[in-house]
Amino acid sequence: MTYQAPVNDILAALKCAGALDPAMMNGAAEGLDEATIRAILEEAGKFGAEVLDPLNRIGDRTGSRLENGRVVTPPGWAEAYRQFVNAGWSALPCPIEYGGQGLPSTVAMGVCEIWNAANIAFGMCPLLTNGAIDSIFIGGSDELKSRYLPRMISGEWTGTMNLTEPQAGSDLNGITTRAMPTGDGTYRITGTKIYISYGEHEMTENIIHLVLARLPDAPPGTRGISLFLVPKVLVNDDGSLGARNDVVCAGLEHKMGIIASPTCVMKFGERGGAVGYLVGEENRGLNTMFIMMNAARLAVGVQGVAVAERATQRALAFARERRQGRAAAGNGGGMAPIIQHPDIRRILLTMQVLTKAARGICMATAAAADLAHHANDPSLREKAAGRVALLTPIAKAFSTDAAVEAASLGIQVHGGMGFIEETGAAQHLRDARILPIYEGTNGIQAIDLVMRKLPLSAGAVLKTYLGEVEATIEAIESRSAEGLRGIAEPLGDALVALRRASQWMGQAIPAEPEAALAGATPYCKLFGIVAGGDALAKAALSAGGEFNKTELLRFYADSISVTAPGLARTVMEGARSVLDANLGVPA
Numbered sequence: 001m002t003y004q005a006p007v008n009d010i011l012a013a014l015k016c017a018g019a020l021d022p023a024m025m026n027g028a029a030e031g032l033d034e035a036t037i038r039a040i041l042e043e044a045g046k047f048g049a050e051v052l053d054p055l056n057r058i059g060d061r062t063g064s065r066l067e068n069g070r071v072v073t074p075p076g077w078a079e080a081y082r083q084f085v086n087a088g089w090s091a092l093p094c095p096i097e098y099g100g101q102g103l104p105s106t107v108a109m110g111v112c113e114i115w116n117a118a119n120i121a122f123g124m125c126p127l128l129t130n131g132a133i134d135s136i137f138i139g140g141s142d143e144l145k146s147r148y149l150p151r152m153i154s155g156e157w158t159g160t161m162n163l164t165e166p167q168a169g170s171d172l173n174g175i176t177t178r179a180m181p182t183g184d185g186t187y188r189i190t191g192t193k194i195y196i197s198y199g200e201h202e203m204t205e206n207i208i209h210l211v212l213a214r215l216p217d218a219p220p221g222t223r224g225i226s227l228f229l230v231p232k233v234l235v236n237d238d239g240s241l242g243a244r245n246d247v248v249c250a251g252l253e254h255k256m257g258i259i260a261s262p263t264c265v266m267k268f269g270e271r272g273g274a275v276g277y278l279v280g281e282e283n284r285g286l287n288t289m290f291i292m293m294n295a296a297r298l299a300v301g302v303q304g305v306a307v308a309e310r311a312t313q314r315a316l317a318f319a320r321e322r323r324q325g326r327a328a329a330g331n332g333g334g335m336a337p338i339i340q341h342p343d344i345r346r347i348l349l350t351m352q353v354l355t356k357a358a359r360g361i362c363m364a365t366a367a368a369a370d371l372a373h374h375a376n377d378p379s380l381r382e383k384a385a386g387r388v389a390l391l392t393p394i395a396k397a398f399s400t401d402a403a404v405e406a407a408s409l410g411i412q413v414h415g416g417m418g419f420i421e422e423t424g425a426a427q428h429l430r431d432a433r434i435l436p437i438y439e440g441t442n443g444i445q446a447i448d449l450v451m452r453k454l455p456l457s458a459g460a461v462l463k464t465y466l467g468e469v470e471a472t473i474e475a476i477e478s479r480s481a482e483g484l485r486g487i488a489e490p491l492g493d494a495l496v497a498l499r500r501a502s503q504w505m506g507q508a509i510p511a512e513p514e515a516a517l518a519g520a521t522p523y524c525k526l527f528g529i530v531a532g533g534d535a536l537a538k539a540a541l542s543a544g545g546e547f548n549k550t551e552l553l554r555f556y557a558d559s560i561s562v563t564a565p566g567l568a569r570t571v572m573e574g575a576r577s578v579l580d581a582n583l584g585v586p587a
């Protein structure tokens with residue numbers, strides 16, 4: 001079943017998020033009218049369907065393999081990368097001054113969804129390169145920027161993010177990779193990083209690693225971590241490639257999903273130290289990384305949207321063809337297509353609303369990120385930055401959980417065939433399962449939301465957001481003529497539940513932090529349900545009561561918003577059962 005980019009849906013989500021208002025974008029959206037964005041998305045859709053999608057199964061079956069230190073990507077991968085770069089896709093979201101096209105985050109996220117839906121294992125490569133580009137752009141010296149950015153943005157070189165070590169995953173305090181200053185302005189890096197996506201491959205001549213490491217006199221903990229640029233091949237002053245740097249891929253992980261994406265064990269400094277260049281200030285590497293990580297977390301949320309969309313498309317196509325059982329409505333003899341069975345309809349609708357709600361949340365976050373960068377008015381920029389901070393953990397956690405759920409439901413629609421690899425449905429679940437884990441597990445997102453985001457501006461960021469959700473629900477209520485009216489009640493109940501749970505959190509965080517942490521994940525889910533309802537409500541409102549959008553909102557309200565009060569109860573009353581249970585914690 002071929003992937004078809006949902007251009008209309010992406011465009012609608014973009015518009016609902018208010019992303020096409022050039023008046024607020026200080027020139028950054030010049031010439032970007034709806035027709036242009038549609039043309040970009042359609043071109044991306046064509047590339048996704050014609051070039052990336054056909055490699056998806058091949059990549060899943062073949063995987064990447066390590067041969068004498070070289071990573072061999074699956075057949076067709078290097079050629080697809082060459083075409084990707086030649087078509088200019090790598091430069092889309094990147095800064096104009098270094099050769100990028102400077103397109104807004106909303107458009108970039110729309111296109112990112114398409115790459116990852118067509119072939120997520122391929123999509124990982126540009127996603128990580130963009131993260132590395134962002135970090136160098138934010139923290140690098142002018143010299144580093146002019147030497148590395150143009151060739152990363154053009155796609156001539158790719159980039160990686162080297163954070164994780166065996167003893168330092170969620171908690172980067174434990175990083176032990178060392179950086180010794182040499183006195184000539186460079187550093188020598190030694191240490192081992194694990195799980196590094198696209199840490200080694202031969203699709204490009206060079207790979208630019210961004211590596212977190214400690215200086216010898218660094219203070220302990222996260223305040224003693226610095227960020228270094230470590231090229232695979234050293235770059236001479238005239239821009240030509242020089243000697244191979246002291247960094248190698250020592251192994252490839254065997255994984256459950258995204259099998260073609262090489263996940264590498266990287267060894268730095270086995271022959272005396274890899275040459276590294278400081279990005280930003282010494283001991284302040286995490287600050288740079290965290291700015292970049294917001295963008296990367298949103299991008300992983302978009303990967304979730306992508307897999308959920310793909311699984312939904314596949315399940316819908318199957319359910320229209322597969323005949324089994326008689327339709328309960330009983331229209332004639334013979335077997336009915338399973339799409340007629342109420343239970344299958346419920347599953348398909350669940351997949352659809354989860355996908356669209358996730359897309360709406362991600363687009364709202366991307367639109368706020370664009371405003372935070374470009375708005376003319378500084379107070380608008382500040383407000384938008386608060387919104388990005390608040391919504392990023394929701395965009396990441398809700399969308400990636402949605403991907404796993406949609407992919408699992410997609411298998412259910414296929415029945416036994418879903419469990420058989422040929423169908424392709426199983427691959428979506430295997431691919432989706434990493435999404436709630438990397439780029440900060442969803443448990444860590446929930447803790448970030450509760451401990452850092454709720455208290456932002458003494459709770460004002462949250463309050464403003466909830467006020468806007470309330471206004472959306474009121475707008476739904478007032479549109480009785482369009483059949484939207486009855487939908488407002490469950491949406492409103494969910495908002496009340498979130499407000500109560502937020503108030504409880506506000507008291508629990510200082511008084512009983514353990515209880516607040518015990519409720520963090522259900523709180524994050526509850527928040528996602530409300531934010532998803534807001535996204536679908538805005539879609540229904542902007543479609544002027546269009547039947548399909550109204551029906552999807554009604555289904556969401558009836559079957560997903562209604563679970564919100566239960567989650568609020570778990571947040572507020574469930575902590576003791578978590579904390580008091582005897583799980584045999586080691587002394």
Ligand SMILES: Cc1cc2nc3c(=O)[nH]c(=O)nc-3n(C[C@H](O)[C@H](O)[C@H](O)COP(=O)(O)OP(=O)(O)OC[C@H]3O[C@@H](n4cnc5c(N)ncnc54)[C@H](O)[C@@H]3O)c2cc1C
Nearest residue numbers: 161162163164169170195196197263438439440441443444
């Ligand atoms: C396929 C793949 C690709 C990856 N790509 C990259 C990459 O390119 N670059 C890179 O640097 N890393 C990469 N990673 C690493 C990934 O980001 C980490 O696996 C992830 O951050 C989790 O760290 P961990 O595996 O050490 O789990 P741990 O940190 O050991 O966590 C285990 C469990 O404990 C929970 N937990 C941990 N601490 C807390 C806490 N304080 N409170 C509550 N719960 C907690 C976690 O939520 C999780 O459920 C990749 C991983 C994989 C599998």
